[in-house]
Amino acid sequence: MTFAVNLAEIASLVGDPARANILSALMDGRALTATELAYAAGVTPQTTSGHLAKLTDARLLFAMRQGRHRYYRLASPLVAQMLESIMAVAVEGPPRYRPSSKLDEALKAARTCYNHLAGRLGVGIADALCERGHLVFAEEGGEVTPGGLAFMQEFGIDLAAARRRGRVFCRPCLDWSERRPHLGGALGAALATRCFDLGWLTRNRSGRALAITPAGRRGLAEAFGLSL
Amino acid sequence: MTFAVNLAEIASLVGDPARANILSALMDGRALTATELAYAAGVTPQTTSGHLAKLTDARLLFAMRQGRHRYYRLASPLVAQMLESIMAVAVEGPPRYRPSSKLDEALKAARTCYNHLAGRLGVGIADALCERGHLVFAEEGGEVTPGGLAFMQEFGIDLAAARRRGRVFCRPCLDWSERRPHLGGALGAALATRCFDLGWLTRNRSGRALAITPAGRRGLAEAFGLSL
DNA sequence: ACGACAGTACGGCCGCCGCCGAAATATTCA
DNA sequence: TGAATATTTCGGCGGCGGCCGTACTGTCGT
Numbered sequence: 001m002t003f004a005v006n007l008a009e010i011a012s013l014v015g016d017p018a019r020a021n022i023l024s025a026l027m028d029g030r031a032l033t034a035t036e037l038a039y040a041a042g043v044t045p046q047t048t049s050g051h052l053a054k055l056t057d058a059r060l061l062f063a064m065r066q067g068r069h070r071y072y073r074l075a076s077p078l079v080a081q082m083l084e085s086i087m088a089v090a091v092e093g094p095p096r097y098r099p100s101s102k103l104d105e106a107l108k109a110a111r112t113c114y115n116h117l118a119g120r121l122g123v124g125i126a127d128a129l130c131e132r133g134h135l136v137f138a139e140e141g142g143e144v145t146p147g148g149l150a151f152m153q154e155f156g157i158d159l160a161a162a163r164r165r166g167r168v169f170c171r172p173c174l175d176w177s178e179r180r181p182h183l184g185g186a187l188g189a190a191l192a193t194r195c196f197d198l199g200w201l202t203r204n205r206s207g208r209a210l211a212i213t214p215a216g217r218r219g220l221a222e223a224f225g226l227s228l
Numbered sequence: 229m230t231f232a233v234n235l236a237e238i239a240s241l242v243g244d245p246a247r248a249n250i251l252s253a254l255m256d257g258r259a260l261t262a263t264e265l266a267y268a269a270g271v272t273p274q275t276t277s278g279h280l281a282k283l284t285d286a287r288l289l290f291a292m293r294q295g296r297h298r299y300y301r302l303a304s305p306l307v308a309q310m311l312e313s314i315m316a317v318a319v320e321g322p323p324r325y326r327p328s329s330k331l332d333e334a335l336k337a338a339r340t341c342y343n344h345l346a347g348r349l350g351v352g353i354a355d356a357l358c359e360r361g362h363l364v365f366a367e368e369g370g371e372v373t374p375g376g377l378a379f380m381q382e383f384g385i386d387l388a389a390a391r392r393r394g395r396v397f398c399r400p401c402l403d404w405s406e407r408r409p410h411l412g413g414a415l416g417a418a419l420a421t422r423c424f425d426l427g428w429l430t431r432n433r434s435g436r437a438l439a440i441t442p443a444g445r446r447g448l449a450e451a452f453g454l455s456l
Numbered sequence: 457a458c459g460a461c462a463g464t465a466c467g468g469c470c471g472c473c474g475c476c477g478a479a480a481t482a483t484t485c486a
Numbered sequence: 487t488g489a490a491t492a493t494t495t496c497g498g499c500g501g502c503g504g505c506c507g508t509a510c511t512g513t514c515g516t
Contacts, residue, residue, distance in 0.1 A: 006318035007252060007311065012243025016504075020236035034463060047505055049464055059320065068462050068513040078317055083235065085313040089306055090234035092287065136371070143364070143371050244474075262493060275475055277494055296483040296492050 013058055014086065018043045019051050023060070023074070023083055028208045029115040031064070031073035080114035087176040106209035108177040110201070116173070116188030117195070121210070121220075121228070123178040125191070128224040137172050137181055144170050144187065152187070155194060155223065162190040241286055242314065246271045247279050251288070251302070251311055256436045257343035259292070259299035308342035315404040334437035336405040337456075338429070341436075344401070344416030345423070349438070349448075349456070351406040353419070356452040365400050365409055372398050372415065380415070383422060383451065390418040 014020055018041040025032060025040035032040070038048035052072060055061040062075040074080050110121035117125060129135035134148030144152070153159055163169055163186065173184030183191065195201045200216030212220070212228060220226045242248055246269040253268035254260060260268070266276035280300060283289040290303045302308050338349035345353060357363035362376030372380070381387055391397055391414065401412030411419065423429045428444030440448070440456060448454045 007314055008243055008245045008248035010314050010318045011239045011241075011248065013239075015236055015240025015243035017232070017236045018504080020239065021232045024232040024235060035461095043504085044506060045463070046465085046507085050504080053464085060317070070463070076320070078313075078320060082310075082313040082317045085306075085310040086235055086238050089288070089310045090238045092304070092306060246474080263491095271474085272476060273493070274477080274495085278474080281494085298493070 010058065010060070010082075013055060013060060014083070016051070018047065019055060022048070022051060022055065022072075023079075026061070026072065026074050027080060027083060027114060028112040028203075029074065029080070031071035033069045033071055037072060074114070077114060081173075084113065084173060084176065088174050091176045106204065110210040110212060111208040112192065112203075112210065113173060113175075113182070113184065114189075115192060116182070116184050117192045117201075117210075118173070118175050118182050119177055119210075121212070121226075122182035123175050123180050124226050124228075125220075125224050126172075126180075126182045128226060129183065135170075135183065152191070155191075156198075157187075157190045157194050159187075159190075162186040238286065238288070238310075241283060241288060242311070244279070246275065247283060250276070250279060250283070250300075251307075253436075254289070254300065254302050255308060255311060255342060256340040256431075257302065257308070259301035261297045261299055265300060302342070305342060309401075312341065312401060312404065316402050319404045334432065338438040338440060339436040340420065340431075340438060341401060341403075341410070341412065342417075344410070344412050344420045345429075345438075346401070346403050346410050347405055347438075349440070349454075350410035351403050351408050352454050352456075353448075353452050354400075354408075354410045356454060357411065363398075363411065380419070383419075384426075385415075385418045385422050387415075387418075390414040 014023060021041040022037050025037060034048060034052055035045060037052065038045045041048055041051065043051075052061065052063070056063050056072070059075050060079050061072050063070050063072050065071075108119055110117070110119045112118065113122065116122065126135065126137065129148060129151075130137055132147075132151075134145055134151050136143050136145060149159060169185050170183070170187045171185035172181035173188070174180075175182045182188070192201075195216070196203075198215070198219060200213055200219050201210045202213060204211055217228060220228065242251060249269040250265045253265060262276060262280055263273060265280065266273040269276055269279065271279075280289065280291070284291050284300070287303050288307050289300050291298050291300050293299075336347055338345070338347045340346065341350065344350065354363065354365065357376060357379075358365055360375075360379075362373055362379050364371050364373060377387060397413050398411070398415045399413035400409035401416070402408075403410045410416070420429075423444070424431075426443070426447060428441055428447050429438050430441060432439055445456060448456065
């Protein structure tokens with residue numbers, strides 16, 4: 001049962017609260033320093049250092065030195081996908097007492113998921129795209145229609161660059177707060193990037209929650225018919 | 229950080245070797261008794277009982293009494309998907325010494341993945357379907373073409389019943405041994421069931437590995453052009 | 457060169473949790 | 487009813503592993 005051994009090994013790495021916090025903080029695809037992660041994990045830097053070493057050894061994280069800092073990021077989209085799928089199970093979990101903090105509320109509204117948009121915003125955009133026939137999620141995996149490609153192009157997305165990334169182009173990604181799919185993959189990432197470039201969305205400092213700017217409010221309403 | 233707490237909670241449940249063995253044994257979607265799972269986990273029934281209680285409390289497993297037996301199965305396809313995604317990360321993992329046992333070899337050749345086909349067999353079938361234009365996995369999620377639907381119908385699959393299941397109809401599922409997608413979702417399950425019904429495949433006792441019958445060898449060659 | 461800061465080893469403490477043996481409860485079969 | 491089997495509960499043992507304090511190695515700025 002060598003496979004199950006590996007299964008347990010990876011899962012137990014995620015299974016520690018401090019490490020789960022670290023991974024969770026990296027879910028937006030950014031790279032953070034060891035000290036920042038120590039703060040996110042809620043333990044001392046020494047302890048964090050040990051955790052980071054374990055996660056890096058297991059190839060869940062990738063570290064790059066830059067001066068006297070060490071930036072850590074998730075090793076691959078596969079890792080982000082794994083964390084998402086665990087989240088999806090976790091929120092379905094036992095009917096426990098679940099006090100929803102203000103932070104959680106912000107996360108539910110709009111956040112990044114690895115590098116694409118999630119939360120009510122992400123699902124809303126996906127819904128709008130589906131409704132207009134730009135995207136088909138219906139019963140199968142997901143596909144962009146020719147009309148959808150044209151729409152994306154006009155929206156300012158470099159489709160050729162997105163395809164070149166080597167990642168899955170269009171992936172439905174189960175949103176753990178909305179329990180419905182939003183747009184992932186390279187296209188989802190490109191769409192998110194474009195929204196940032198347009199100044200429609202800004203990252204909350206130290207968090208995955210996103211804020212929608214006034215311009216974003218207008219733009220999203222016009223482009224996708226969203227009223228937020 | 230209430231979300232990360234749940235993340236760690238679920239992951240740590242999977243992170244114990246005994247429990248990972250249990251979950252792994254249930255990955256084929258069947259329901260097994262506590263004693264069978266004790267054997268699979270490699271621990272005594274008492275210990276297993278404790279593990280099963282934890283997994284059931286967390287809604288990873290679902291238990292149903294039947295006489296003096298208690299049958300346990302995965303609580304939902306979501307759980308199976310989570311386990312798959314952890315596996316996917318695990319096999320990409322560190323370049324450790326990985327002795328491939330005979331059992332592993334059998335698993336790599338053909339196995340069930342929750343309730344559809346995986347391993348070289350599963351990937352081979354998916355490839356054949358793609359090659360003939362019955363299925364499109366290329367860059368996006370995955371979709372069955374009209375021709376594919378007709379093929380499935382002719383193959384003896386009740387498409388209406390498959391659609392009614394409430395599950396995703398056609399899902400690409402990353403094969404952790406082949407590292408390429410095979411056919412999952414309700415359609416994948418229906419296809420697997422049909423192969424069993426035709427007597428092409430038989431389950432290995434106490435395991436997810438599958439054996440291909442002589443009739444199966446002929447049938448798979450004829451229907452999908454597979455030479456195994 | 458020196459101090460400040462980021463990050464990393466080392467050592468010891470402590471608590472959680474998995475493990476089993478023994479025994480209790482439940483259900484079937486004779 | 488009584489024996490057999492399936493499963494659970496309880497109690498105690500043992501070890502792994504996370505935690506921090508202390509101390510060491512780099513790297514930057516002045």
